[in-house]
Amino acid sequence: MKKFLIAGLGNIGAEYAGTRHNIGFQILDQLVGEGTVVFQPDRLGDVAQFRLKGRTLICLKPATYMNRSGKAVRYWLEKEKIPLQNLLVVTDDLNLPFGTLRLKTKGSDGGHNGLKDIQEVLGTTTYSRFRFGIGSDYASGGQVDYVLGKWSETERNTMPERLQRSAEAIRSFVLAGTSITMNTFNGT
Template sequence: MKKFLIAGLGNIGPKYENTRHNIGFKVLDHLAVTEDLTWETVRLGDTTTYKKKGRTFILLKPSTYMNLSGKAVKYWLEKEKIPIENLLVITDDLNLAFGTFRIKTKGSDGGHNGLKDIQNTLQTTKYPRFRFGISDAFSKGRQIDYVLGEWGAEEEAKLKERFEKSKDIITSFGLAGISNTMNTFNGK
């Protein structure tokens, strides 16, 4: 049985729960609810397992806070003996329009502290990532407030459909591979 680690990045605690920066947690929460999965608090995060067509997806919400995400990702890759090409990191992206998807096999951290820590911990930029656009609709100097701010009503109304597509991306990653997933979902 092929195994995958799907790491949704975010910050723990009610203060951050509905913030744009927690989109990785929200995507995984949606998948867990729709598939009737139960989260378990374990070392360095919350995990649950999603099985589909002979594939096992270990969903991880790190409890290390965004800036130390690499520690949890590395631990679970090693514990479950999952190769780095079977890792998918889900994160927010200011450089993409709201709800736009960008899946890549490698790349820079783009100024994202969670990706920066994963890159430093794993000592590579070559790992699959799924960036979820949150837009850059903030005024100069207000980036932190925007990222740690909650969704607007218009955005909130569109999130459910985006979460359904996100679930499709995760499943496609495991069943069809990264190249097919990028061709099907990038820019959508």
């Protein structure tokens, strides 16, 4: 049986709910919410587990805050004996227009502190990451407020379709692999 760790990055706490930086949590809520399982508090985060056509998905929303995501990711990889190629980290990306999806199998952290911590803790840049574009509509020096800000009304109106498309991409990653998923979903 193949196991996959799907780690959606975000920050815990009510003040961060519904912010751009928490899109990883929102996407995992969509993915898990389409089934009958729910997230439960567990070691270093909230975890939901379900099966998809013979594969086991362990969905993790780290409780370590964005900048320390690596500790939770490493713990669950080791605990569940999941190979690195079956890790998918779901995160926001300032460098992509709002709602644009991009799967990559390796690369730099792109200035993202959550990815930076994961790379430092795992000691590699070779793991899959699924980026959700949040755009960069902020004035010079306003990056932190923008990233930790709430979605605009226009963004909120298109979010249900974007979340559903993101969940489809994650299922494709698990069932069809990276190449097919990248060809089907990247840039959409």
